[in-house]
Structure formats: structure tokens, C-alpha cells
Amino acid sequence: MNRRCYKIHRGRVTVEEFLGGEGSAKMHENGVGGDKKDRGEEEEEDPPLPSVALADSIMQVNADLRPILGPQLVRLDPMRIKQLQDPQVYDAIDSLAKLSAHCLQLRTPLTTCEKLINSDSTLYLSWKYDEEEKVSRLLGFAKVGRKKLFLYDAQMQTYEGEVLCLLDFYVHFSTQRQGVGKQILDYMFSQEHAEPYQLALDNPSVTLLGFMSQKYGMNRPVWQNTNFVVFDELFQSLSAENGVEKSPPDGWRRPMTPRRLGTGMTDTRWLQHAVSGHQSKGNAMAAPVDADMTPQGALSNRAHQAKARKAHILSSKPLW
Numbered sequence: 001m002n003r004r005c006y007k008i009h010r011g012r013v014t015v016e017e018f019l020g021g022e023g024s025a026k027m028h029e030n031g032v033g034g035d036k037k038d039r040g041e042e043e044e045e046d047p048p049l050p051s052v053a054l055a056d057s058i059m060q061v062n063a064d065l066r067p068i069l070g071p072q073l074v075r076l077d078p079m080r081i082k083q084l085q086d087p088q089v090y091d092a093i094d095s096l097a098k099l100s101a102h103c104l105q106l107r108t109p110l111t112t113c114e115k116l117i118n119s120d121s122t123l124y125l126s127w128k129y130d131e132e133e134k135v136s137r138l139l140g141f142a143k144v145g146r147k148k149l150f151l152y153d154a155q156m157q158t159y160e161g162e163v164l165c166l167l168d169f170y171v172h173f174s175t176q177r178q179g180v181g182k183q184i185l186d187y188m189f190s191q192e193h194a195e196p197y198q199l200a201l202d203n204p205s206v207t208l209l210g211f212m213s214q215k216y217g218m219n220r221p222v223w224q225n226t227n228f229v230v231f232d233e234l235f236q237s238l239s240a241e242n243g244v245e246k247s248p249p250d251g252w253r254r255p256m257t258p259r260r261l262g263t264g265m266t267d268t269r270w271l272q273h274a275v276s277g278h279q280s281k282g283n284a285m286a287a288p289v290d291a292d293m294t295p296q297g298a299l300s301n302r303a304h305q306a307k308a309r310k311a312h313i314l315s316s317k318p319l320w
């Protein structure tokens with residue numbers, strides 16, 4: 001690990017944050033949260049970077065995990081995670097997932113081993129064994145699951161189907177932009193027998209949208225009111241293109257009659273409002289919803305942040 005890597009990420013992490021304490025500085029992801037300056041606060045000196053050893057130890061297990069995990073890219077379904085029965089591995093995965101949550105400014109991690117065991121989601125994990133130091137390091141993970149989604153395409157046609165969803169995706173900041181994320185997703189696609197256009201992203205970050213565009217050519221995201229993003233190619237796959245029809249995902253269909261959601265406001269004006277939130281829910285840009293700052297409000301905070309992030313992304317000049 002080298003210190004240059006810290007600078008690649010535009011965020012900051014304090015030692016307290018690494019330890020899950022009440023650290024004051026937060027890691028800000030690109031475009032999320034903004035700089036102190038943007039928020040009208042006084043600029044402070046950057047807090048000291050955590051020592052390399054401490055940062056490393058968070059995702060590090062002082063053991064050879066090859067007999068437990070096997071290859072460096074591994075698929076861990078709930079049953080497999082339960083069978084691991086190794087508190088060190090559980091802690092390392094949970095710590096990495098905490099960094100992911102910090103990165104997205106979430107109070108509660110989206111991923112923990114305990115939650116995974118009781119879910120139908122699958123974790124794809126990248127790790128490596130350091131022969132010299134005799135330690136195993138977790139590099140990154142992607143959590144995916146199949147969910148039944150109701151979707152609109154850009155023409156407001158409705159669709160429903162079970163879609164492979166990317167629910168949490170993180171590569172340790174010391175290892176980002178070295179191809180690990182692409183390796184994890186490539187492996188995941190091969191294991192799930194899916195193509196990139198068949199993936200739905202749950203509440204994606206700017207970085208993830210850039211990643212999907214750059215690495216998989218997915219550059220026509222269609223935002224859903226549920227904060228999922230799917231790609232236009234998913235809808236295109238249902239109609240023949242140049243005589244070659246791509247197969248839709250398993251369980252995918254388009255209802256014969258468009259399905260009405262909510263109070264049935266499925267006209268074209270609704271699409272314009274959907275950019276900032278459904279008007280009938282009072283979430284349009286003109287009527288922002290205040291975040292619930294209590295720990296119990298973490299989930300609703302997430303929805304609030306998602307709306308802010310979506311509005312920010314849609315109002316910014318594309319980065320790619």
C-alpha cells in the first residue's frame with residue numbers, strides 16, 4: 001500500500017472512523033456531501049492520515065485464508081458465509097463494509113455477515129494472501145441479489161421482472177483504480193450468467209456510474225423513482241435489434257397492459273417530475289424532505305441522500 005493511493009480518493013478518513021468511533025471528519029465521496037467550504041464551514045487543516053499499518057489491519061487477517069476461502073475471487077452465498085465460522089473473517093468483511101458505508105455517508109453499513117446469512121444476497125469477495133507478511137487482505141466486494149422491480153423506460157412504458165441488483169460495491173481505497181472492481185464484477189457476471197446491461201444499480205454513486213460507463217459502455221442510465229438505476233439496453237433487449245435479439249433477464253417480462261403504480265399518475269409530465277422525486281409524495285425539488293438525524297432514521301436518511309445525489313448527478317455536467 002502506498003500513500004499516493006489516499007490522494008486518489010477525494011475523501012478523508014480519521015483513525016477514529018477506522019475504529020468505528022465518533023470521528024469528526026467524514027469520508028466524502030465525489031459529489032456527495034460536498035467540501036467544508038461548500039457547506040459554509042471554516043476550512044481546517046487536513047487531519048493526519050491513518051498509519052498504513054492501522055489502515056491495513058482493518059481489512060487484514062493475520063492468517064492464511066487459502067484453506068478457508070480458496071481462490072482470490074470468491075463467491076460467498078449465505079450458506080457459505082455461515083459455514084465459514086471464522087470470527088476473524090467475519091470482522092474483516094464487516095470492517096470493509098463499514099468503510100463502504102462511510103464512503104456513502106451512511107450511518108449503518110448495508111452489508112454485515114450477520115445480515116448476509118439471513119438474506120438471499122450473495123457476496124463476491126476479492127482478497128489476496130501476502131506470502132511475505134503472512135497475512136491475508138480483503139481488497140473489495142460486491143453484494144448482489146435478485147429483486148422483483150417495477151420499472152419505467154424513457155418512454156414511460158412499464159415493466160416488471162426479477163432483476164439482478166448491485167446492492168453494495170466497494171474496493172478498499174488503497175486499492176481503487178487498479179482493476180479490482182472490474183475483476184469482481186466480471187467474475188460476478190460469469191457466475192450469475194448475466195450481462196452488464198442486465199444489472200440494476202441500487203442508489204449508485206457518481207463513481208459507480210462512471211465505472212459502468214467506462215468499463216462496460218453502459219452510459220444511458222434510466223433513473224427510477226425507487227432510486228434504482230437500470231440501463232436503456234435492458235429495455236432494448238426486449239425488442240429485436242438488427243435482427244439479433246438479446247435475451248432478457250430470467251423472470252423478466254413486460255406486462256401487456258401498462259401497470260399503474262400509486263395513484264396512477266403515469267402521464268408524460270410525471271417523467272419530468274420523477275427526476276427530483278415524485279410530486280405526489282412531496283419530494284420534488286421545491287419541497288425537500290428533511291433528513292431524520294436519529295440513528296433510527298438511517299434508512300430514511302439514505303432515501304434523502306439518494307434524492308440529493310440523484311438531483312446533483314442529473315444537474316451536473318457528465319463526468320465521462
Ligand SMILES: CC(=O)SCCNC(=O)CCNC(=O)[C@H](O)C(C)(C)COP(=O)(O)OP(=O)(O)OC[C@H]1O[C@@H](n2cnc3c(N)ncnc32)[C@H](O)[C@@H]1OP(=O)(O)O
Pocket residue numbers: 008009010029030100103104166167168169170171172175176177178179180181182183201202203204205206207208210211212214215
Ligand atoms: C450500488 C452501490 O454500491 S453504489 C456505491 C459504489 N461504491 C462507491 O462509490 C465506493 C467508492 N468507490 C469504489 O469503491 C471503487 O472505486 C469502485 C468499487 C466503484 C470501483 O472499483 P475500482 O477497483 O476502483 O475499479 P477499477 O479499477 O476496475 O476501475 C476503475 C474505474 O472506476 C471509476 N473510478 C474509480 N474511482 C474513481 C474516482 N475516484 N473518480 C472517478 N472515477 C473513478 C473510473 O471509471 C475508473 O476508470 P479509470 O481508472 O480508467 O479512470
